[in-house]
Amino acid sequence: MSKLKYLDLRKQVIATCLKMNEEGINQGTSGNVSVRTDEGFLITASGIPYHKMKPEHVVEMDFDGGYYGSYLPSTEWRMHMDILKHRPEANAVVHTHSIYATALACLRKDIPPFHYMIGIGGGTDIRCSDYAEYGTQALSDVMLKAMEGRSACLLGNHGQIAFGYNLENALWRAGEVEAISHQYWASLQAGKPVILNDAQMTTVLARFKTYGKQPEDLGTGDALSVIGPERRDEPKKTKKKHKK
Numbered sequence: 742m743s744k745l746k747y748l749d750l751r752k753q754v755i756a757t758c759l760k761m762n763e764e765g766i767n768q769g770t771s772g773n774v775s776v777r778t779d780e781g782f783l784i785t786a787s788g789i790p791y792h793k794m795k796p797e798h799v800v801e802m803d804f805d806g807g808y809y810g811s812y813l814p815s816t817e818w819r820m821h822m823d824i825l826k827h828r829p830e831a832n833a834v835v836h837t838h839s840i841y842a843t844a845l846a847c848l849r850k851d852i853p854p855f856h857y858m859i860g861i862g863g864g865t866d867i868r869c870s871d872y873a874e875y876g877t878q879a880l881s882d883v884m885l886k887a888m889e890g891r892s893a894c895l896l897g898n899h900g901q902i903a904f905g906y907n908l909e910n911a912l913w914r915a916g917e918v919e920a921i922s923h924q925y926w927a928s929l930q931a932g933k934p935v936i937l938n939d940a941q942m943t944t945v946l947a948r949f950k951t952y953g954k955q956p957e958d959l960g961t962g963d964a965l966s967v968i969g970p971e972r973r974d975e976p977k978k979t980k981k982k983h984k985k
């Protein structure tokens with residue numbers, strides 16, 4: 742048997758799916774994961790439980806809707822393809838029907854800035870798209886609209902979708918969308934959450950650009966996400982982190 746193309750990347754897709762299960766943000770086989778390749782992308786096959794998924798069940802596709810191999814891609818391949826096609830900053834996509842994000846999506850609620858972590862979606866809210874039938878171009882179109890200027894959205898009467906600069910980042914974002922959906926849900930049960938204003942969110946969003954980054958990873962003009970601490974020891978002579 743010839744060696745599978747992108748074997749390592751296929752394994753990473755499966756590992757991401759298994760982590761999605763571990764985190765409890767996937768329901769059955771409804772979630773799906775994709776990652777960009779040199780020519781197109783890899784996506785989970787349709788209907789195969791993650792614990793049974795082997796590298797050959799990860800389907801290679803191109804950006805014209807073509808696929809390779811004997812397994813059909815996930816029914817939601819269009820949404821994955823359209824994000825990777827239209828959003829060059831996206832390298833991986835995670836779609837799930839996680840409970841609280843889906844509950845809000847069924848209520849067609851946008852999530853407002855009731856908590857500063859709303860910034861993980863790239864803006865001051867996480868929008869909910871209109872409803873369109875699963876697997877259709879119509880769904881992909883309403884999703885792209887809700888995703889404008891954002892890296893995640895809720896899908897009306899369906900679930901949520903998030904992208905990232907790699908698989909780990911996309912999975913992290915989908916997990917955060919579920920967490921903030923749960924928190925918004927809980928806040929709504931107890932009363933009317935106080936909404937943060939634009940000024941409060943502007944500074945948060947500036948700092949979020951470097952969220953999780955260390956000083957050596959910052960670009961010029963980037964605001965450091967961590968405020969305040971002063972380094973007391975002398976940094977070691979600058980040894981480049983990256984190999985030449």
Ligand SMILES: [Zn+2]
Pocket residue numbers: 771817836837838875899900
């Ligand atoms: Zn779905």
